Amino acid sequence: MAATLLEQRDSSSPARVRLIDVARAVGLTKGTVSRALNDHPDIAETTRLRVRRTAQRLGYRPLAHAQAIRTGRVRSIGLVLQINEHDGHRPFLADFLAGVSQAASGEDWTMTVATAATEADTLRLLSTLWEDRKADGFILPRTYVEDARITTLRDMRVPFVLYGRTGDDTGCAWFDIDSEAAMAEAVSRLRALGHDRIGFVPGGEGPMYARLRWQGFCEGMAREGLPVDPGLVGLPALDRAAGAAATRGLLARDDAPTAVIFAVDQAALGAYDVARDRGLRIGRDLSVVSYDGIPEGALMDPPLSTWAVDTRAAGARLADMLIARARGTPPEDLRALGHATFLSRGSEGPAPGRADAP
Amino acid sequence: MAATLLEQRDSSSPARVRLIDVARAVGLTKGTVSRALNDHPDIAETTRLRVRRTAQRLGYRPLAHAQAIRTGRVRSIGLVLQINEHDGHRPFLADFLAGVSQAASGEDWTMTVATAATEADTLRLLSTLWEDRKADGFILPRTYVEDARITTLRDMRVPFVLYGRTGDDTGCAWFDIDSEAAMAEAVSRLRALGHDRIGFVPGGEGPMYARLRWQGFCEGMAREGLPVDPGLVGLPALDRAAGAAATRGLLARDDAPTAVIFAVDQAALGAYDVARDRGLRIGRDLSVVSYDGIPEGALMDPPLSTWAVDTRAAGARLADMLIARARGTPPEDLRALGHATFLSRGSEGPAPGRADAP
DNA sequence: CAAGGTTCAGAAACCGGTTTCGGCAACCCT
DNA sequence: AGGGTTGCCGAAACCGGTTTCTGAACCTTG
Secondary structure: OOOOOOOOOOOOOOOOOOHHHHHHHHOOOHHHHHHHHOOOOOOOHHHHHHHHHHHHHHOOOOOHHHHHHHHOOOOEEEEEEEOOOOOOOHHHHHHHHHHHHHHHHHOOOEEEEEEEOOHHHHHHHHHHHHHOOOOOOEEEEOOEOOOHHHHHHHHOOOOEEEEOOOOOOOOOEEEEEOHHHHHHHHHHHHHHOOOOOEEEEOOOOOEHHHHHHHHHHHHHHHHOOOOOOHHHEOOOOOOHHHHHHHHHHHHOOOOOOOEEEEOOHHHHHHHHHHHHHHOOOEOOOEEEEEEEOOOHHHHOOOOOEEEEOOHHHHHHHHHHHHHHHHOOOOHHHOEEEEOOEEEOOOOOOOOOOOOOOO | OOOOOOOOOOOOOOOOOOHHHHHHHHOOOHHHHHHHHOOOOOOOHHHHHHHHHHHHHHOOOOOHHHHHHHHOOOOEEEEEEEOOOOOOOHHHHHHHHHHHHHHHHHOOOEEEEEEEOOHHHHHHHHHHHHHOOOOOOEEEEOOEOOOHHHHHHHHOOOOEEEEOOOOOOOOOEEEEEOHHHHHHHHHHHHHHOOOOOEEEEOOOOOEHHHHHHHHHHHHHHHHOOOOOOHHHEOOOOOOHHHHHHHHHHHHOOOOOOOEEEEOOHHHHHHHHHHHHHHOOOEOOOEEEEEEEOOOHHHHOOOOOEEEEOOHHHHHHHHHHHHHHHHOOOOHHHOEEEEOOEEEOOOOOOOOOOOOOOO
């Protein structure tokens, strides 16, 4: 007459199949069944198969939190999002979550999400989520050159995977998009259109992606035999207003660039504002190429040419990597680069005074 | 010599404080301590306080999954997002999650998020997340007039809270924004600007919010003494292209409306496309008012006037309600309406041929 | 002052799994 | 043939909590 919780055989809830039920059905003890399902070496192959089939037939699914009491693992991916001022990753969030969730589901894992307002919040949340075993590891989005999350988690020996790279990636697993290559190719494309004064608006010092995009720009310039004139490097810009300011700075020079590459789309939007004010036509008088693939870019006139990232695939990849990491794969074996896709949508064109421009 | 998991007293991990540690420190059995912390009535008040202080001093925090093995509750809010074709709630997702996460943290709850591609996926995920007790209840965003999630969860006696209303809300807890009032006031504002032929582009039949916004429009028209001419009601539109088509339909009439209210911002963006094609100036030749407050609206020229929702606050409210629901508050006591804020940004103006228009 | 009721905490079972330990049988080897 | 492995599974402890059962001490009350 053991009353379980609220509902028992409420006709609605068909009484969950437990390990002991499988054991009885197959005529073994629950310890043996547990070892069989977890592929312990001291179980005969025939027994293992017999158990597995019975479990399958009965529809047995272990309760993660019951397992966790002994193993300490709940089969959950942790994700702490820092939502602050210029929340850059908004438009990609849904796709990213979809990717992580899908890959996690495939392995019977779930996703525990928390949000933080500050870095201190983030660190606190990472610690408690780990200590309370709400997650078996974390995906860290938006990495920085120096990233407190990484040192914290590394010290606590917590499994984690970076979405992006970092200054010192010792002991770090990561997945990133090869934005250097994208930026370098952006230079080459503009060069092929006749531009030889190509400006760059960087994204600042802190975010790792900003550094890498800057490096990529430099590599592209070197490859094309163009010098990186300091006068062609604008002020760092991560939002529209700063992007406009940076653009004005670049256009103020006598030998102003005929094309500008922006590290981030948001900043590139500012170029449109400046162009409108000055009567410049983007894609003709001034070419613009950027990176991120934000949806707003498609609404501009002309639509912004940019490098888009398959964020959903990235999320899925990262989830798989984290699960592998939590299962013991060394971080050094979990590092990979993906690539961005160029969306040529009209904001870049031939250099003025050449080819088809009058 | 009991080896726990991987790390034990690794100097880095200071050995978690367990219930038994508190019990020993306070000189009671762990059963008693458990009852004291859970406010059982058979514990003396002085004892309860003594236990609570000791637990506090030692920094005791119960492991949710260890509690769950007996109670079946893991202190987690479930959220299944359906990410499909015209993913409307993208821009608000981060804010929404931030709200839920923040409120959940306050009660020592966490948030388990999953994404689905189809309705069948959604239902499957809700079931498994519940059966595996990965969540103690769910927040259901984007409700429909007839919503399979609701009937499923109601049948399974799962706690849930709607973000939005539904056709039959028996047994439903919900929080929603009073979009009827917003739409009605939009009519009044346009009427005050001299418009007497006001069109409406609805959002379709399925989503509950679409029905309510339509009702709100009708109420507003009635309040202003204006008839709802069927010719002033456009085709349903949820995205930009459909919004443009609906606008063309409305403008094709002889007695075309001078102002159009859109149920959703995305559709309203289409009006800009039509206006540009025909040389109409939004805010002068054609007034547009909409609802949602998507960020793209601010980028339009002129910026879109719309009703914005504090999605973050809504998320926090819903989280609190769900926790209350999971703790036993009857659904009827958990129903509330919030309100939207009008952002007058320039896409609405005096009716042509009146006041300052030549 | 004895009978009966309350108050409160200890003891032990329990939740659903995992892991350790020990033992039996079958096999291997000289 | 006998001793030592090896393969395989049962029994029981264990994880960190919650809940039930029981009984001692105290309080009423007639």
